[in-house]
Amino acid sequence: MKNAPEYDPAHFFIKLVLFSNYPLRSWGFIPFIARKMTAVGGQVVACEPKRCVKMILFYMPGACSLSTHISLLETGEQFRLVKVNHKTLKTEHGENFLSISPDGRIPVLKLPTDDVITDCVGTLHYIADHFWQSGVSPAPDSAERARLNAFLTRIEHELHAQFSLLQQKRTTPDLRDAVITRLSDEFEKYEKLFSDGRHYLMGRQFSVADAYLLVAINWAGMIGINTFRWPHIGDFGDRMRGRTSVLAALRAEGLLVD
Template sequence: MKLYFSPGACSLATHIVLRELGLGFDSERVDTKTKVTETGANFYDINPDGYVPALQLDNGEIVTEGAAILQYLADQHPQSKLAPTPGSWERTQLHRQLNFIAAELHKSFSPLFRGAEGDARTAAIETLGVKFKHFERLLADGRPYVMGDTFTVADAYLFTVLNWTRFVQVDLSPWPTLVAYLERVGARKPVQDALVAEGLVAA
């Protein structure tokens, strides 16, 4: 397999899951501005939508869209328990959380990545605060992970997106449960290994 990624982008979630599963894979960095990969390939030829992550399977097929990739990987390795059984109530809840992360939390960072300033930045942070409350409530009962006691693909995605607060200088201290969650997930060895491999933390 080959993962097309950009350091710290949402592709980090796929990177984490590949390492959680202990799978062998190659990786190729993508310049998300020029859409050129580190080997000089036109990324639009790999994913016409131009977004990371893209995962090339051993049979040559390309899977895109982070939430789809995460669930595909988990379903290929059900013994990992990285996703509940398809069709179960628990799987429906996983879908719910992945959709919230993608549609609500992930997208709410967009103004900050585009360099919003002044009132626009304040408004974007206020919007993020509303989304943070969803997960603050979810984790307030002492559960260590999104789905309870077991780390799942939802945690790989949520960690990745919450970690963006460090890059756009958003203070998470008003949400102490999320601060603790970031530290807890970030301490996992596969997560640390992915962060080091992408150059996001020192080895």
């Protein structure tokens, strides 16, 4: 499709199938939460539309924008969600998404100033820069923040970009097999990383990079890579899906059904 996003989530994501690769051992019940929401003090509360004027997140269910959605919830900042149809590239309000993001890329984070931040890593860097005191990122200009930046770059190039190759029409069976091998090799590296006992990529503290890695793990399940063959990665996935922000984002995007 001309001007379509580089990664088309429709090929991989349907509601319950998204988690067909994972046991539900760590999921807890939380009541239905309204689609426009914000996380406050570890709890998710409804956000009145008139108050959600700080930021607008344009997303497609299950796409890489899910990582931005999760990260925003973790900050406790107020924002509004706007769903984009991956086929028509129209927003849920009928607006032409190409007028907001000319190349159709998701996510887009629109600021109160009407400035627009595009791409997954771009929005995650913005969140890390401006809301680091909420705990989603180490302090700016610190060595730890440089490590976080390195993780974001690595996930973008070694995982996200590989999944994008699978969406191209010219992808042959041989190329698909090669991509799956490269992805498996990269997940092996994360398995080794988590083997030191860390709970999250940066140690014991959640960061925006964890939300990005979770999306890649979800995508892996959709192409037949069983990430639970790597026990530490499986534990990380369970730990992430136990977070209030993750459950709330999945519900809001229609990816988790009671």
